[in-house]
Amino acid sequence: MIDPCSLGPKPFLSVDEALARIKEAIQPVTGSEKVELESALGRVPAEDLVAPINIPFDRNSAMDGYALSSKDIDATQPFTLALAGTSWAGKPYAGKVEAGQCVRIYTGAVVPNETDSVVVQEQVSTDGENITFPANAAAYRNIREAGEDVKQGDLLCPSQRQLTPADIGLLAATGIVAVSVKRKLNIAFLSTGDELISLGQPPESGKIYDSNRYMLAGLLADPSYNTVDMGTIPDDRQLLEDTLKKGAENNDVLITTGGASVGDADYIHDILASCGEVKFWKIAIKPGKPLAFGKIGMCYFFGLPGNPISAMVTFKQFVAPALKRLSGAAATKPLRLLATCTTALKKAPGRQEFQRGILTQDADGNFFVASAGHQGSHILSSMSRANCYIILLTEQKGVASGEPVWVAPFSTFL
Ligand SMILES: Nc1nc2c(c(=O)[nH]1)N[C@H]1C(S)=C(S)[C@@H](COP(=O)(O)OP(=O)(O)OC[C@H]3O[C@@H](n4cnc5c(N)ncnc54)[C@H](O)[C@@H]3O)O[C@H]1N2
Numbered sequence: 001m002i003d004p005c006s007l008g009p010k011p012f013l014s015v016d017e018a019l020a021r022i023k024e025a026i027q028p029v030t031g032s033e034k035v036e037l038e039s040a041l042g043r044v045p046a047e048d049l050v051a052p053i054n055i056p057f058d059r060n061s062a063m064d065g066y067a068l069s070s071k072d073i074d075a076t077q078p079f080t081l082a083l084a085g086t087s088w089a090g091k092p093y094a095g096k097v098e099a100g101q102c103v104r105i106y107t108g109a110v111v112p113n114e115t116d117s118v119v120v121q122e123q124v125s126t127d128g129e130n131i132t133f134p135a136n137a138a139a140y141r142n143i144r145e146a147g148e149d150v151k152q153g154d155l156l157c158p159s160q161r162q163l164t165p166a167d168i169g170l171l172a173a174t175g176i177v178a179v180s181v182k183r184k185l186n187i188a189f190l191s192t193g194d195e196l197i198s199l200g201q202p203p204e205s206g207k208i209y210d211s212n213r214y215m216l217a218g219l220l221a222d223p224s225y226n227t228v229d230m231g232t233i234p235d236d237r238q239l240l241e242d243t244l245k246k247g248a249e250n251n252d253v254l255i256t257t258g259g260a261s262v263g264d265a266d267y268i269h270d271i272l273a274s275c276g277e278v279k280f281w282k283i284a285i286k287p288g289k290p291l292a293f294g295k296i297g298m299c300y301f302f303g304l305p306g307n308p309i310s311a312m313v314t315f316k317q318f319v320a321p322a323l324k325r326l327s328g329a330a331a332t333k334p335l336r337l338l339a340t341c342t343t344a345l346k347k348a349p350g351r352q353e354f355q356r357g358i359l360t361q362d363a364d365g366n367f368f369v370a371s372a373g374h375q376g377s378h379i380l381s382s383m384s385r386a387n388c389y390i391i392l393l394t395e396q397k398g399v400a401s402g403e404p405v406w407v408a409p410f411s412t413f414l
């Protein structure tokens with residue numbers, strides 16, 4: 001079959017050029033708001049977050065055992081110290097530890113100032129009042145220094161990086177109650193097409209369920225985004241134009257699926273050209289060629305193709321990084337690795353391809369990837385089975401079984 005990309009006066013924009021145009025067009029939002037730490041997961045800090053205190057706050061014990069001073073240690077033979085009291089986690093020993101004394105101590109409890117070693121309880125013997133230590137007790141310090149993890153004034157989390165659960169834990173450990181974060185993006189999305197029916201309606205010949213809208217809602221689930229589902233719009237040019245203008249008025253980003261190509265009922269490009277500005281239309285990518293990007297007023301616009309896999313691939317490759325940039329988050333480099341392809345793959349030169357694959361790893365750590373099945377841009381089942389994209393470069397032809405290929409894992413794999 002002839003690839004339409006090979007036809008026409010000039011080649012379509014490459015994936016990298018399209019990404020560069022998106023980067024150039026999108027300026028991160030400037031507004032910020034203060035949110036409680038409990039609501040900060042996934043939000044983008046508006047400024048660098050700095051430690052208000054040391055972590056650990058106190059010098060504390062790493063083990064359950066006995067705290068003593070190394071001055072009392074006998075390195076050559078077992079020795080005995082009198083038990084002065086207990087330092088509990090949350091209830092430090094209040095007295096002074098005199099020469100010849102030790103203190104019962106538990107993991108996380110404050111280490112008394114006069115002591116500098118904790119010997120684990122498994123290594124001592126006791127009669128209840130005195131503790132006998134082994135000769136080499138000095139070898140076991142078992143003390144966590146104040147500020148050993150983070151010092152007051154250290155950078156905890158840089159601005160521009162979405163807060164992870166580990167970040168939230170780190171911030172909580174320093175007692176930070178609320179953080180200033182970039183404001184949420186307002187994103188509207190809709191589907192277009194006379195053939196689309198909503199869930200709950202009976203199946204009908206000539207109609208299909210509007211699966212893209214549900215998929216998009218999933219792709220847009222992010223704590224930094226407020227989303228508005230504008231529903232399914234039929235192939236009515238005026239209605240579509242009015243709906244796009246309305247969506248663009250109240251949102252930072254508007255995303256559509258369908259009607260992006262060249263059919264007589266594909267109005268997206270025309271409407272974008274007449275009501276806004278087309279930054280690009282059509283990319284040398286498979287699937288996803290008819291992607292349109294532009295602006296309607298102040299709102300960024302993405303017209304995704306209607307084929308479900310084309311919509312998914314273009315969302316992940318172009319819309320997701322664009323939204324991250326707009327939200328104030330710094331660009332992250334997608335994980336790519338080389339794997340041995342265990343199925344032969346067909347490909348015509350001219351477009352960069354994102355084929356659905358199943359990535360596995362053997363006991364020696366070697367990666368293997370197989371096709372996830374039928375690669376048609378309407379085939380949702382192979383997308384659902386896949387755990388990675390196999391990336392085939394623009395000028396690459398087919399791949400023979402046993403050849404290395406670039407793979408972009410989605411996250412983990414079975
Ligand atoms: N003459 C040409 N025809 C097509 C070309 C071309 O270059 N020349 N490109 C093809 C490519 S590549 C793609 S991708 C599609 C994209 O077309 P549109 O964005 O205009 O999408 P539609 O025509 O509206 O729909 C395509 C396909 O997807 C189904 N669809 C649409 N919306 C949904 C939805 N919300 N949920 C599930 N499925 C949906 C629709 O029924 C069609 O089957 O154009 C090719 N044609």
Ligand code: MOO
Pocket residue numbers: 285286287288289290305307309310377
């Ligand atoms: O680009 Mo289309 O998405 O090849 O099917």
